[in-house]
Amino acid sequence: SSGINAEYGKYIMADMWYNVLKPRYGNKIKLILSDTDSFVYGVETANGYQDLYDLRKYMDLSGYDAITVLGQFKDTSKRKVPGLFSDEKPEEIIMEAIALKPKMYSLKTQLLKCKNKDPEHMCDETCKYGNT
Numbered sequence: 156s157s158g159i160n161a162e163y164g165k166y167i168m169a170d171m172w173y174n175v176l177k178p179r180y181g182n183k184i185k186l187i188l189s190d191t192d193s194f195v196y197g198v199e200t201a202n203g204y205q206d207l208y209d210l211r212k213y214m215d216l217s218g219y220d221a222i223t224v225l226g227q228f229k230d231t232s233k234r235k236v237p238g239l240f241s242d243e244k245p246e247e248i249i250m251e252a253i254a255l256k257p258k259m260y261s262l263k264t265q266l267l268k269c270k271n272k273d274p275e276h277m278c279d280e281t282c283k284y285g286n287t
Contacts, residue, residue: 164192167238171213179206188254193243195252195262204228207242218245223267247285 168189176184176196183199200206207214208228217234218241219225225245233239247264254260269282 161191168194171240175210175213187252188257188260190257195249195254195260197252213240215239215241218242220246220268225267
């Protein structure tokens with residue numbers, strides 16, 4: 156039943172938050188928004204992506220593109236394993252978030268690679284930022 160799966164998903168998210176992230180970061184982590192199957196948090200750390208890699212037993216890191224700066228953290232060993240977390244923006248870095256309520260939020264991101272497929276396209280400032 157999808158109700159059971161949704162409840163299990165909530166358990167996995169709560170377990171990650173209260174038993175992994177909060178003990179690791181204490182007051183240096185803040186939950187910015189959460190939704191049915193995701194959360195965005197802000198954390199004060201030297202390298203958040205290295206931290207995700209260090210927590211890879213909980214993570215599916217297969218989405219990182221080898222040609223971006225995050226490619227060094229790519230790990231395909233847990234690709235699509237149920238119950239693991241993944242970066243929903245593996246080709247972008249979230250720079251700002253505004254969250255009013257579930258399903259009503261906006262993210263400003265820095266793109267790590269241009270999405271324009273035109274071989275004659277010359278990247279400029281407009282290629283560096285995305286919005287969700």
